[in-house]
Amino acid sequence: MDSKRPYTTLFLIQSLDGKITTGDNDSMDTENFHKITGIKEGMFQYYELEKRMDRVYVNSGKVFEKVGFNEKVWTKDKNDGLSFVVIDNRPHLNLGGCEYLAKRCETFF
Structure with a gap:
């Protein structure tokens, strides 16, 4: 892998309890999404939709x-x-x- 290329892969897994996670450890957890440009701007849409659905x-x-x-x-x-x-x-x-x-x-x- 080219060392100049940023690590940008985002894996989303929805667990049985409905929690969306980025993998099996806490190094890139959803609690960090509000800090990431490009994700933080749209998180409110996810939570508003979630409130209407479940x-x-x-x-x-x-x-x-x-x-x-x-x-x-x-x-x-x-x-x-x-x-x-x-x-x-x-x-x-x-x-x-x-x-x-x-x-x-x-x-x-």
Whole structure:
């Protein structure tokens, strides 16, 4: 491979729980998409479409821990109308993360 050529291959894999990932490790994870020119400008479209398409999401506690849900606080008066099923075998979510999801979600499992 030419050393002057940038590494630009982006692999998107949708896992069983619906999370879009770039591979089997965290070196190029979706949490970095908001920093990448060309991707960050369109991410809002993905999330707006996702909200209209799905009502119930399945995700792991590890993902929610990674994106900072354990430290977030829901300050809005209403939930966002989504429901989450969280599978967490460690647990990765602490009490703060569970409280955030319980307030944010219509239903939290």
